[in-house]
Amino acid sequence: MSDLTEASVEYSHDGTRLVGHLVARADGAKRPGVLLIHDAFGVSDPMKATARRIATLGYTVLLADMWGDGRIPKGEEEIGPLIGAMANDRATWTGRVDAAHRQLLAQEQVTEGPVVAVGYCFGGSSALEYVRVGGTVAGAVSFHGGLDLVGTDWSAANKDASVLILTGAEDPMSPPQVVFELEKAMTTAGVRWEVTSYGHTKHAFTNPQADKSGNPDVMAYDVRADRRSWESFRLFLEELA
Template identity: 40%
Template sequence: MNWNRLIGGVLLACGLLAGTAQGAVQSKAVVYEDQGEALTGYLYWDDALEGKRPGILVVHEWWGLNDYAKKRARMLAELGYVAFAADMYGTGRVTDKPEQAREWMQEVTTDPEWWRARAFAGLAQLKAAPGVDTAKLAAVGYCFGGGTVIQMTYGGSDELKGVVSFHGSLPAAPEEANGKIKIPLLILHGQADKMVSPDVVDHFEQRLGEAGASWELDSYGGVRHSFTNPDADKRGIANLKYDALADKRSWARMQAFFAEIF
């Protein structure tokens, strides 16, 4: 037997397999519509996997559906989920200007029912994607997106198995949500986030308790807003600060949460 040829063949096969695994995550743009407005989201999946698997909705920061939200959706696909990065503002609405981001965010958040409807329009795209187990759905969001996935629980829907908010805006549960929050919430929060004061956090927790929700809030000491985004420091805003340890811990906590709910 030619051992050199055999070993060489094995190494070549391993190299091909490694290349396939590394390039297995696929993506495509999905154009959809909500209330007459064109939206463009992005679907991510690992085509090396077979069968149905849980689907995760990803909701962007207040900057719009930029590369960061898409990166997180890709990372979720690498974990074996089908992920859909939803568009909450409209096709092409992405900015690096805080004033513009605030304006677009306020357009969405002024009417909570409209806010929820826009998010569920994205969830509908995820549910329609091939390979998604529609009985196993969750949503994650960042900044404005964190507030969005929290808001999705307040309408009483049970389409999701749970939601995860990373440095979210923490909108308090309205009175009409009492007794209607059917799914668990995981809140991952920076304790030193000046955009979300301790009073806001206290009120948020109090209302979840009064509403009878199942929730957990993990507060990372000394950590500021946008702590999961490595580009946060480039925005020129003092309250935005990446924290590698909090990023790592919060991502691990999310994975453990998914293991529980799925």
């Protein structure tokens, strides 16, 4: 889009080179920052398109690189080990989110005000995990995140953050008992939260390509949930940023 500027942004965490993607309005004005965390497929073209879509709402967006070197996995044989490595080393996992957060705040097109972290699938898990360990964002949004990846001890959580979880009621990566336990943990920690569960909806419901996955019992696109979840996200941003 002609009213947007885009650029790769290099930064690092613990010696790992990370390559994010910054999208801002072309006028150069300072705007609230949104930290976008990619799904399992990295800093991909679809995630860059999402960054543009958020930027058109009036925000400066940094699409974080969680895999390093801008890596884009080609399939499940790569994705599983990458996610597993993060789940087994949560200091690195949340450290990479924090490095991206700090990089976003360093951009001249970002105001000094609050930042909202938003993620899809693995990125949704990442946004929630960052709040759980005390990440200083104003809010976190999870679109069909794997809630079974998120830690259960929220005692160190950022109690000033608001959380919005948008999930499918039939998502095997976010079963009802896991959702219930997460709600209880956030309540106990004093975190303000909202969970919207879309009936008859599976994993990856915002992704039109989900129907081509060959795994219809796990993931499927849902146009209604896609539309309604985006509106919930947009209102959440307006309230916080």
